[in-house]
Amino acid sequence: MSFTVPANLEGEIDELISHYPVKRAASLMVLHAIQEHFGWISQEAVEWTARKLDLQPINVYELVTFYPMLRQEPMGKYQIKVCRTLSCALGGAYELHQHFCGKLGLDAHKHGPQTTQDGKFTVEFIECLASCGTAPVMMCNDDFYEGVSHAKADEILGGCK
Numbered sequence: 001m002s003f004t005v006p007a008n009l010e011g012e013i014d015e016l017i018s019h020y021p022v023k024r025a026a027s028l029m030v031l032h033a034i035q036e037h038f039g040w041i042s043q044e045a046v047e048w049t050a051r052k053l054d055l056q057p058i059n060v061y062e063l064v065t066f067y068p069m070l071r072q073e074p075m076g077k078y079q080i081k082v083c084r085t086l087s088c089a090l091g092g093a094y095e096l097h098q099h100f101c102g103k104l105g106l107d108a109h110k111h112g113p114q115t116t117q118d119g120k121f122t123v124e125f126i127e128c129l130a131s132c133g134t135a136p137v138m139m140c141n142d143d144f145y146e147g148v149s150h151a152k153a154d155e156i157l158g159g160c161k
C-alpha cells in the first residue's frame with residue numbers, strides 16, 4: 001500500500017522536529033500529527049516516521065503499541081470509551097459496555113476496540129478516568145459522562161448523527 005504524507009503535513013512535522021534537540025524526542029508529537037491527519041497509524045506510517053526521525057521502525061512501533069491513544073487501525077467517527085477500572089466495574093461498566101455493543105451489533109466479549117461496519121462507532125474499554133466516585137463513567141469522543149445509565153447511553157447514541 002502506498003503511503004503519502006501531504007506537503008503541508010510534512011512541513012508541520014518538520015517544524016515540530018525543529019523544536020527538539022534530537023529528532024527522536026519528537027516521536028510522540030510526530031505520531032500525534034500523523035494520527036490527527038489520517039485517523040490512525042498504519043505500518044507504512046510507522047516506517048515513514050522512522051525514516052523521518054532517523055530511527056528503526058521498531059523504535060516507533062514500540063510507542064504505537066505502548067500508548068493506547070495511538071491507534072493501529074481506523075476508528076469510528078464516534079469513539080465510545082467505557083471505564084472498566086474497579087469503581088466503574090463495580091458500578092456497572094461491563095453491563096454498560098454490553099449495552100452499547102448490543103445496540104450497535106458488536107461482540108461485547110471480543111478483545112480490544114470494535115468498530116461498526118459503517119465506520120460510525122468504535123466501542124472499547126479504557127482505564128480509570130479519575131472520576132471513580134461517579135461510576136460508571138465514559139467518554140464519547142471528547143465529551144465526558146458520569147453515572148451513565150442505559151437510558152443515558154441511548155441518549156448519547158441518539159446524539160451521534
Ligand code: FES
Nearest residue numbers: 083088129131132
Ligand atoms: S474507576 Fe472509572 S473513573 Fe476511576
